[in-house]
Amino acid sequence: MMNDRENAFHIVAYCCHYCAYAAADLAGVLRLRYPAEIKIVELPCTGRIDAREILLTLEHGADGVMIAGCLEGDCHFQDGNINARRRIERLKQTLSEIGMDPGRIEMYNLSSAQGNRFAEVATEMTERIIELGPSPFRTMVRIEDAVESNP
Amino acid sequence: MIVAEQKPLEEIKSLIADYQNVLVVGCGTCVTVCFAGGEKEAGILASSLRMATKLDGNTKQVDHLVVQRQCEWEYIDPIKEQVDKADIVLSIGCGIGVQALVERFPDAIVVPGLNTTFLGLPTEQGIWEERCAACGECILGLTGGICPIARCAKQLLNGPCGGSQNGMCEINPDTPCAWQLIYDKLESQGRLELIMEIFPSKDWSNSRDGGPRKITREDLRLAAEETE
Numbered sequence: 001m002m003n004d005r006e007n008a009f010h011i012v013a014y015c016c017h018y019c020a021y022a023a024a025d026l027a028g029v030l031r032l033r034y035p036a037e038i039k040i041v042e043l044p045c046t047g048r049i050d051a052r053e054i055l056l057t058l059e060h061g062a063d064g065v066m067i068a069g070c071l072e073g074d075c076h077f078q079d080g081n082i083n084a085r086r087r088i089e090r091l092k093q094t095l096s097e098i099g100m101d102p103g104r105i106e107m108y109n110l111s112s113a114q115g116n117r118f119a120e121v122a123t124e125m126t127e128r129i130i131e132l133g134p135s136p137f138r139t140m141v142r143i144e145d146a147v148e149s150n151p
Numbered sequence: 152m153i154v155a156e157q158k159p160l161e162e163i164k165s166l167i168a169d170y171q172n173v174l175v176v177g178c179g180t181c182v183t184v185c186f187a188g189g190e191k192e193a194g195i196l197a198s199s200l201r202m203a204t205k206l207d208g209n210t211k212q213v214d215h216l217v218v219q220r221q222c223e224w225e226y227i228d229p230i231k232e233q234v235d236k237a238d239i240v241l242s243i244g245c246g247i248g249v250q251a252l253v254e255r256f257p258d259a260i261v262v263p264g265l266n267t268t269f270l271g272l273p274t275e276q277g278i279w280e281e282r283c284a285a286c287g288e289c290i291l292g293l294t295g296g297i298c299p300i301a302r303c304a305k306q307l308l309n310g311p312c313g314g315s316q317n318g319m320c321e322i323n324p325d326t327p328c329a330w331q332l333i334y335d336k337l338e339s340q341g342r343l344e345l346i347m348e349i350f351p352s353k354d355w356s357n358s359r360d361g362g363p364r365k366i367t368r369e370d371l372r373l374a375a376e377e378t379e
């Protein structure tokens with residue numbers, strides 16, 4: 001029987017240093033709760049993210065990927081968040097072609113002052129992923145592991 | 152550069168359906184610059200295929216590598232070992248790259264992951280446009296540097312035709328009429344007399360009509376290869 005740790009959902013949140021990462025920090029300072037399923041990876045800008053990293057994240061069993069950048073028009077590097085949005089839109093099409101629900105990835109925009117918004121989107125994303133269920137790759141890895149350990 | 156775009160994943164899946172070990176081979180030249188078959192695209196395609204085939208219940212081993220130029224022997228010879236190990240090679244080079252792999256590795260099954268589309272340039276980031284049709288007999292010197300073979304839908308040599316409306320081509324309101332562009336360019340340079348020149352029928356035997364083309368430069372050939 002799988003324990004709670006194995007049952008837990010894993011959502012990787014790629015967060016921009018200048019906004020979402022600071023907002024997550026602020027959410028902590030404000031003692032706001034957001035789901036433990038969210039695992040934050042800090043980026044210098046969401047413009048740094050590329051489709052390959054997100055695909056590998058999903059391929060390795062993450063149930064969902066959330067990309068959180070600055071409000072449009074407020075990017076520290078001018079338009080990194082707009083570039084990221086376009087890449088995410090294309091990647092959603094790729095996910096559909098692969099046969100995965102494109103809802104497993106989502107881009108959010110927020111400012112560093114929006115700790116409450118961070119908690120809100122983290123909760124929203126987690127609820128969505130729980131509704132979609134565990135990643136098919138996580139399940140397959142488990143089955144393969146199980147076959148190997150119990151031939 | 153040669154401009155290409157990736158085939159739909161479904162088509163690629165059907166091309167590799169009967170094989171288990173797939174090697175995606177990208178190219179570091181033209182298709183890297185047009186974001187169709189470089190290191191990043193090879194990685195994305197390999198990952199996509201691993202995921203898609205797992206979901207289909209037919210998990211495949213998909214690896215990828217990139218050579219600097221898929222159309223030259225010296226760059227593809229070093230990947231012989233990986234090609235030999237694979238059941239099928241999925242080339243995301245242009246059509247030349249695919250055929251170079253086929254010629255160099257006669258036993259390998261090689262299929263294309265891209266549709267090689269045209270010879271062109273990026274007019275801005277993310278937009279590529281056709282500029283050359285490789286017709287084998289360049290007339291750009293007489294047309295203000297604008298090619299009517301590549302850019303006129305009818306490949307007219309004495310245009311424009313009646314389908315030119317307000318400077319745009321009738322095939323698409325976003326496509327400029329090549330002959331309007333030529334007229335405007337020659338006029339702005341004070342060379343409008345060139346447009347009065349009537350082009351005789353073009354010798355298409357220099358183009359595809361003459362069959363596959365070949366250029367031999369004796370001064371560049373290596374003695375060792377000549378005797379082979």
